[in-house]
Every structure is written in C-alpha cells, then in structure tokens.
Amino acid sequence: xxxxxxxxxxxxxxxxxxxxxxxxxxxxxxxxxxxxxxxxxxxxxxxxxxxxxxxxxxxxxxxxxxxxxxxxxxxxxxxxxxxxxxxxxxxxxxxxxxxxxxxxxxxxxxxxxxxxxxxxxxxxxxxxxxxxxxxxxxxxxxxxxxxxxxxxxxxxxxxxxxxxxxxx
Ligand SMILES: [Zn+2]
Numbered sequence: 001x002x003x004x005x006x007x008x009x010x011x012x013x014x015x016x017x018x019x020x021x022x023x024x025x026x027x028x029x030x031x032x033x034x035x036x037x038x039x040x041x042x043x044x045x046x047x048x049x050x051x052x053x054x055x056x057x058x059x060x061x062x063x064x065x066x067x068x069x070x071x072x073x074x075x076x077x078x079x080x081x082x083x084x085x086x087x088x089x090x091x092x093x094x095x096x097x098x099x100x101x102x103x104x105x106x107x108x109x110x111x112x113x114x115x116x117x118x119x120x121x122x123x124x125x126x127x128x129x130x131x132x133x134x135x136x137x138x139x140x141x142x143x144x145x146x147x148x149x150x151x152x153x154x155x156x157x158x159x160x161x162x163x164x165x166x167x168x
Contacts, residue, residue: 001024001025001027001028002028003028003032003034003035006025006028006029006032006035007035007038009022009024009025010025010029010035010038010039010042011042012025013029013039014039014042014043014046096152100145100148104141104145107137107141108141111133111134111137
C-alpha cells in the first residue's frame with residue numbers, strides 16, 4: 001500500500017480500526033510518519049466533533065415553522081419573468097448534454113456504417129482509407145467537444161449578464 005491508497009483508506013481505518021480489511025492501512029500508518037500524522041489529525045478532529053453539543057430546539061419551533069409556511073403559501077406566485085430569470089441565472093447548460101451525446105452517437109454509427117459499406121465494395125484497398133477516415137472523424141469529434149465545452153463555459157456568465165440588463 002502506498003501513501004495515496006492509504007489516504008483513501010484512512011476514513012475506514014478511523015471508523016473501524018480493528019476491522020481486518022483495514023489491516024493494510026494500519027500496517028502502512030505504522031511505518032509511514034506522514035500517513036500516521038494524517039491519521040492522528042483525523043482522530044483529533046473526530047474527538048473534537050464528539051464534544052460538540054447540538055443546541056436545543058426552541059420551544060415554539062414547530063408553530064413558528066407552520067406560520068412561516070402558511071405565509072409563503074399565501075404569498076403571490078412569482079411571475080413568469082422571475083421564473084425565466086432564475087432559470088437563466090442558475091443554468092449550467094447540463095440539459096444540452098444528452099442531445100450532444102445523441103449527436104455523437106449518430107456520427108459514430110454513421111462512421112461505422114461507412115466502414116462496412118467501403119469494405120463490402122472494395123475488400124482490400126479501401127480498408128486502410130476507411131480507418132484513416134474514422135480517425136479523422138474521431139479527431140473532429142474531439143475538436144467539436146472542445147468547442148462545445150468552450151461554448152458552455154462562455155454561456156453561463158453571458159446568460160447572467162443578458163438577464164441583468166432589463167433589471168437596471
Ligand atoms: Zn504513507
């Protein structure tokens with residue numbers, strides 16, 4: 001076991017030091033001072049957390065919460081502009097990813113199909129160029145993915161600024 005795998009195993013070792021599956025991590029912390037230091041620091045953190053007392057709930061918490069919920073329920077619903085604004089502000093572009101995946105799958109299927117057709121027509125001569133074609137397609141796919149990533153990164157702040165304009 002090296003320091004990297006030991007660091008990953010430290011939480012388990014901390015929670016159950018006597019477990020047989022943690023024996024490798026235990027043996028490593030016995031010989032490695034850096035990992036032993038990490039373990040003692042984690043133990044100190046856990047001991048500190050054990051001394052923490054959760055504050056008592058105030059006596060009328062449930063009633064206050066119910067009143068607050070009723071206030072929010074009776075408040076007028078947010079307008080469509082407010083809903084659109086929040087949707088644009090907190091948009092991550094994640095909803096476009098399934099579409100992108102489907103487009104890439106289509107490209108791959110088309111590429112695979114062209115290999116089959118090419119080898120059927122010219123069994124020996126076209127095989128190499130079909131492979132080259134596929135490699136070029138993959139390269140283009142990687143470029144397109146990079147561009148889409150850049151677009152998605154640019155999209156979020158642009159959407160925010162576009163929305164904040166009509167506000168002022
Ligand atoms: Zn170590």
